[in-house]
Amino acid sequence: MSSNRTGKGSDRSVRDGILATLPSLRAFAISLSGNVDRADDLVQETLLRALANIDSFEPGTNLPAWLFTILRNLFRSEYRKRRREVEDSDGRFAETLKTHPEQNSHIEFQEFQQALAKLPPDQREALILIGASGFSYEETAEICGCAVGTVKSRVNRARVKLAELLSIEGVDDFGPDQASRAVVAGGSGR
């Protein structure tokens, strides 16, 4: 209500900011949902909401964090509605990606994808925001609506859980064979 911010001029700069944030926002959506189509729907819905509520955005504040917050909240409310589907990451996403030198194989990448999808959503989002989107712990806390300490413990738990999942399902694939792998996995409780 302060200044009547219908200002089309500032709309333009916000619009440009949104455009600049889009690739990262979309990468977040895809990493979060593991499904390109659903992710793009999320991004579209986020854009529409952002533009419909553009007056609630304070120019000069953190536009990316604002957009990520909208998308994250949309994902979480959708997740509650369609839990089973969302957890069913289909691997098609992995196929659309190129292989990178730092990825040992497409299979390893797919396993990573699946392990990521097994994390509870609160851990997954925190890990992605910190580890890939480049947000600070403070920004991530803001986006996820929780305390900084909570973000830190979620990221830690996400890393431990991923390490567990990947040590069983991924790393051993480079080891001798399936049989010894099973023995190792079976005997790991001592």
Added chain:
Amino acid sequence: MNERKPAKSGSKMQISDVAPRQAALGRQIQDRIGQQLRAMYNDVMAQGIPDRFTELLKKLDQRNDEDKH
């Protein structure tokens, strides 16, 4: 320096040393988790912006412009 263990396959973990499993696996897997996460993310970013979004923004611009008159 690094000659104590045969490291020919680089990424192979010493899974047989099960006792300090978590710790032993930790560093190398953590590095790989970070790399893969960023690789995945950056790959999507490199795909640019799908047309549906640029067109959506364009449409909204046009509507704004019309509002002005």
